[in-house]
Amino acid sequence: MPAPLRVQLSEQDDQKLRELSLAASTSRIVRQRAMAIRLNAGGLNVPWIARHLDQHEHTIRNALRRWQKQGMEGLWDAPRSGRPRSWKEEDWQVVEDCLQELYRPTSQQLCETLADARQVKLSSRQMSRLLKKRAVAAPQALSGLPVQAEPDTNSAIES
Template sequence: MPAPLRIVLGEESDRTLEELRVAPRVAQHIKDRAHMVRLNAQGWNVPEIAQIFECQEQTVRETLRRWETGGLGGLWDTPGRGMKRRWSEADLRYLEDCLEQDQRTYNSVQLSALLEQQRGVKLSADRIRRILQKRGSTGSAPQYFSVKPKIR
């Protein structure tokens, strides 16, 4: 049986982890990791912490080892996780230029086809719509304002 993992925290590290645990703009899994480290330092063992967080004991052990090797930075995920983008910033600028300069209007299906033909990048119409909305692009449709009729 391996030796139990035990973290020893200084006063400053404990305060930092407590602040991180309640920080409003930190992902929940990072907060959980900070709390796992604090609980271990307070004397809780790995099986008890795993039961509290309803996770595997191995997850708790990995978190504690990440703290030992990387300190505070070890609580965050390493870069490179997840799927890589299929598009670049230049592809989006191309679409936005098309929307601004062309005299016609485009829908997201047409933008998807245009991007694939001109730039060789395959993105779904839904994905293009979400990306452009997130960037604040308004599109190429004319802007209409509704005017309420006067009531006499």
């Protein structure tokens, strides 16, 4: 049986991992890796940490090994291959402004506005995906179709 994995943390590392594990802006996987490392440094074993975080033991061991080899850099994954994004977060502000100004904009209208304002060309399909991913609370913006009002059930009951 191999020796149990144990990590030692300095006060600064522990504080930084605590901040990462509590930050809502940090990705879920980085938060879980930070929690696993802190729990292991606190004396808990891999099987207990895996059950607590609802992860496989191999996932916890990999996170601990990455910490031992790479330190803080081991918390994040390497960049993925593929084409880089054609839009930036600043471009999203233009889309949000357009959603507030226009009455029921279509994805195509949003794409044209973004192309005029920021010189970013997106397809209407990609714009629809972005709107869905961002959970925009304007369903008419997703399809361009008018939203139908729900029937008023209270008035039907009173009659």
